[in-house]
Amino acid sequence: MKQRLLIVLFALSLFVTSCGSDNDLVGNWIKSSSFEGRARSGAVSFVVGDYAYVGTGYDGKDALKTFYKYSLQDGWSKIDSEFPGAERREAVAFVANNKVYVGLGVDDDDERLGDFYEFDPTNDTWNPIPVDMTDGPSARQGAIAFTINGVGYVGTGYGFQEDEDRNNLKDFYKYDGSSWAKIAFDGEKSRNSTVFVIDNKAYVVSGENSLKYVWEYDPTKVSANSNGWTRKEDLDDDNDWEEVQRSQAISFVINGRGYIATGRNAGLSREVWEYDPSRDHWDEKTSLEDEIASREDAVAFSLNNRGFFTTGTVVGSGAYFDDTWEFNPTMEEDDDDN
Template sequence: MKQRLLLAFFALSLFFTGCGSDNGLDGNWIKGSSFEGRIRGGAVSFVIGDDVYVGTGYDGKDALNTFYKYSLQDGWSPIADFGGIARHEAVAFTANGKGYVGTGVDEDGNRLADFWEYTPETNTWAKVANDFIGGARQNAVAFSINNIGYVGTGYGFQEGEDRNNLKDFYKFENGNWTKIAFDGEKSKNATTFVINDKAYVISGDNSLKYVWEYDPSKVSETTNGWTSKKYLDKDNKRQDVQRTNAVSFVISGKGYIVTGKNGGYSREVWEYDPNNDEWVERTSLEDEIASRENAVAFTLNNRGFFTTGLAGSVYLDDTWEFNPTMKETDDDN
């Protein structure tokens, strides 16, 4: 049944979006091992060593608490269920060899502020003593630099008012949360990646106009560590970079933004080089890859992947790897 639904969606997607292949652009998409668990969107992922951990999310009926580990050598395998309330649209990061998952929304629409810590050696979850001090929210972003976690933006409460896009940011260090500055706009459903101990926050609903770079080594009494980089507008023809519910990964010191929506579903793939603050278009999602939102992405051994996600009303479990040095080929298995 799922295969028939996917084939029907692929045909419909191609009817509306047209051919997904590119003429002369660098990069090739290679089909990987499908996600082992229930199909889902709005999941989270975090990487510890050579393994990625993917879990939580929503399957169209239920919020999920199941989690799976993936390695290039061993494929997918289940781990202990997430310790907190089942949720989707949460965030995750890694610090000191442990994974952290928090915020999000449960299946009844209640936004959450708790965080949970995963220890891979014991395959156990433990509640973090201190809840996220930024308040309950969903669709935030998270990253880690030098074993310090950062969480910000999203949709939720601020100053006692609900239904707000947010622009606040916080760091998690030694079990404690501290508010930090953020110069960007209010946003939700943004995406972020880290290159050379600098984080880059881009896109989202109420789209961030700039690429925002955060360098914690520059934080001082006179600067907060944030720098606005490339201005993303129609004048420099980078409007296709802007999108909501996209995902991103890093390969060889460059960031890649894929999937998501910009009016319709986005098939374009863009590469960001922080050394010269420039975006370059790469091979878009190929015809056999369903356009989607609410996927997860990760980097393993300098290889970039995305998996799961939502395409219309269809939830997905396929996994795709991007090789930026290859030309597009017909044999992607």
């Protein structure tokens, strides 16, 4: 009996040691070519073909309007054609009908913007005529945007709702390249959430005022009885993955799984988490490595099934970043890679 008890205690000790060790976490951050433009936060990013684009934002003194593109072969280069709208930060970007739309945000005078502009990626040029905003989202900052099957979606954020004072918002809209239509959103008012798309379904994660929520949007489920939104497993304190909760985070997709990193929840978050939609479950990955500064308000993108993030800030510190990092979710951490 005593020998059996010792064996059980030994097995339990191995289990606890295994579960509590960071060495079991998988994933490696690899430094990539630094962002070509001025270090900034609150930028937008989007991907078209083999290029990722990053632009607008705030450099600590001024709102910005410059854009740069990145490819795995050529690195970063500036887009010569100028964004025709005002300088801004905390804007959004999405793709609709093979064109890119950038808009919303806030300018240097703290005025929230409601305009959108069209970008043609075939020749890197902007349409100087703002998209008609009739029936579209009102002026706001800190909103989210995504694309499913060539239709762009924009919602949440911080701004004015009709005649009310500034507030967090929950209204959502879709844009098909010609007109806006309002859609229902079953979630809470929020700002600075993050969103990623897997298999034509969008996953809205966390954000200020809705830290513990994850919502899936599937446009094929929209019907008389459903708005297309499904609440997924909550990020609450009863689970081991409450560290997923944060605002101003980045997210990207690799091999059909979503990843979330950076951002803020009380303090700056260094934990990295992977979402598997087939299991509706989050698994912890290797945290940001020591060489990577904690930050918020960065941007991320997935390019050729590889995940990257760049830029960002530490609010109130005066620190703004232009480093770029790639995450390999299956590689063990290796200090020699950085």
